[in-house]
Amino acid sequence: MAIQRLDNIGIVVADLDAAVAFFVELGMELEGRSPIEGAWAGSVVGLDGMRSEIAMMRVPGGSGRLELSTYHSPDAVDIGLGTAPSNTLGLxxxxxxxxxxxxxxxxxxxxxxxxxxxxxxxxxxxxxxxxxxxxxxxxxxxxxxx
Missing domain, CATH: 3.10.180.10 (2,3-Dihydroxybiphenyl 1,2-Dioxygenase, domain 1)
Known part of the structure; x- marks a missing residue:
């Protein structure tokens, strides 16, 4: 079995509107925004009582997409990656x-x-x-x- 494609990369943000504005200015297109909640969603990500909103951004004419998410419940956890140097493990x-x-x-x-x-x-x-x-x-x- 082979991978079919890279569907999207997910990034959690506190200010969804600001993140959407940034990536639109970069040249991406807003494909859509949607609330995500319910038992099924919490089961996928391993968070009880999860409520979030996503904005799906796409590269015009291409297949690349970013899923920007903000969490309303439970609150997002900030472990300081926003100021981490470029050689930090992880994304x-x-x-x-x-x-x-x-x-x-x-x-x-x-x-x-x-x-x-x-x-x-x-x-x-x-x-x-x-x-x-x-x-x-x-x-x-x-x-x-x-």
Whole structure:
């Protein structure tokens, strides 16, 4: 049996509206928002009395999706990953290919994103950077050269 596809990557955020605005500014499209609750949902994630809301974001014309979630019950747990350095074990970052890295950094900066390091050039192939977005999520950007 083989994997059919990567369906989505889930990210838990405290401010769902801010996270949606950030990823829309990046260029993703909001596919939909929905409350998620009930015994079936709690059974899947292992949380009793779970109530949440999700926003499904998709890459235009592509198959990549992010599921942004906020928890109303039980409250989300903050273990400090939003300020963790790039070499922290666990989910590392989400990377997007962009057509203009400078413009993207500027637009996302207006929403509070900050560079983790610098925009760098990798050989004659890419310009790359890491940004901290909403909730401290590390978003990597890659602009292909030539």
């Amino acid at each position: 590392h970052r989400v990377m997007f290919a962009v057509d203009d890295i400078d413009d993207t950094v500027e637009r996302l900066g207006a929403l509070g994103a900050t560079l983790v390091g610098e925009i760098v050039r990798y050989e004659d192939a890419y310009r790359l950077c890491y940004l901290r977005g909403p909730e401290g999520i590390i978003v990597a950007l890659a602009e292909q050269l030539g």
